[in-house]
Amino acid sequence: MSTIADVAARAGVSKATASRALSGRGYVSEETRSRVAAAAAELAYVAHSSAISLATGRTQTVGVIMPPVDRWFFSELLAGLQESLFALDYELALYGLREGTTTRERLFDKVLPRRRFDGIIAVGLQPSAHELERLRRSERPLVSVGPYSEGSSSVSIDDTAAARIATEHLIELGHTDIAFVGGSADAGALSFGDARRVEGYLEALRAADLAARARLVEAAPTMPGGYGAAAELLGDRRGRPTAIVGVCDEAAIGATIAARRLGIAVPTELSVVGIDDHQHAEMFSLTTIRQSPREQGHEAVRLLRERIEHSDAPPEHVVPASALVVRNSTAAPRHGS
């Protein structure tokens, strides 16, 4: 196999020049570039990333740290990251992460410092001070999606506002008995974004003098989680709320399925609203707050790339708009309920 040295020799330039010409980074005259390209073609030379990397200091690789891709948000976001990184000819090195495991410690202390990236995108993860320090020492730009720490750029919807708008929609329809499925009085038990959604729900109730009616029902933010919690909540006819806010569409869809199984008509007997506009929301006619994780992936890559090109770019926080989408799962409560 031909090496960069062979190409350089045939083109009559130094190895560094040949590398610059082939990688497209750094100045090379047009004439030199075409001479090197011709030599590379004649020798059927294929540039290897390690060699390019040592010559340019760039790896064209972005490290992506994210939780297991078993929820719609993460799979859509990953698709967005893949699209943008592939278009820019960046490699995506993927690191999975569950909260609170020794894996996390090993990743930040041992794995990431040894690997070379041009930048890192951290998804659904609030780096600790220690972790940020590890990243800072490596002098690689960091962009967060979802929870973030001061000093790093981020893309994140306003989760508080999303849940507040969803709850206000129900209050405007006349509901006063609104449960939140997927909440907890213990914010530490929830993810960063989900804790903010609980806060948005409570804010809307407070503004309508309904704070005393708040009902936080614990549930995993999944379809089975919402199903199980709603089956219990709705099983007792007397204490039944007239409306439910799901912490996410998956929980709201689970609650909808539980209601149907119990013979409770949506929306005439129960209104349900979610947050996300999940791919299955339309099938369940679910009223929801729309966000686009795929576009958030594109934004994250844009922010990171700017910081790779300009290492002194100040932190930037992008807050994508999220809008209420009214479908057929919400209506005014029945008179007298």
Place this chain on the structure above:
Amino acid sequence: MSTIADVAARAGVSKATASRALSGRGYVSEETRSRVAAAAAELAYVAHSSAISLATGRTQTVGVIMPPVDRWFFSELLAGLQESLFALDYELALYGLREGTTTRERLFDKVLPRRRFDGIIAVGLQPSAHELERLRRSERPLVSVGPYSEGSSSVSIDDTAAARIATEHLIELGHTDIAFVGGSADAGALSFGDARRVEGYLEALRAADLAARARLVEAAPTMPGGYGAAAELLGDRRGRPTAIVGVCDEAAIGATIAARRLGIAVPTELSVVGIDDHQHAEMFSLTTIRQSPREQGHEAVRLLRERIEHSDAPPEHVVPASALVVRNSTAAPRHGS
């Protein structure tokens, strides 16, 4: 930042020896290894993958090519790959792929040949002869998950057998009018695995002299796909089958939801069986054929690693067992139906 040259100089060894000592690959005496380790510690040296790579010829990186991770199978499989690769200290370079796009051509002809991996795992993708040739030229081992080509190792359940067992279960219960949701008479319109599942369904019908009753209902292999197709199929009371085989659990769950909305009781009026044992199968009491994509991910990494270590290992095809799990969505047809 310290370089490998600084470490080598302080330890009084060559750069190649220092690299071998730090990477753990290749022979270095124990005394030399500890002297180099001490020098690296004093200099706070962090080995960089590009340097290790040039010194050892290994990149500790595995390229993973897979479709968008928006179906349960792919997200579970990816989790399995991540677990095994992380445990072995391999980096995972992820490449997304939609069938039939120019992206695929660019990936095989331009991107993969330029990048350095120790091996490649291709998921849900049958490489063409041209693509296999590109991979073979790079002399990197390849393991396929799902569809595969001769000459490469693979992990794949027997999709034909899975669908045959699911259909036989319904036939044994007494059903003779069994529709397959997610099929097509045109095998080319289906993924490799889904086409085999259609074949397994037809095999079971033929063996029971029911071939003339075969009904292939086209549907995307998703929950909304199964929902839409089943809503149409079940809407007309007269032509209604007594049982449905879903091409996958997602399609079967969609069909179950459609039946419930139409007031058709499962399993007394309609039996439904799926394939996968999806994370939501239990919530819908779905009878299904269990497979574990996460374990398939572990197997794929094991096969690939053997071939990285022993480049002359012959191709191996692993066929994980898949078993019938009977829940509450299947029963004998009502008398007279």
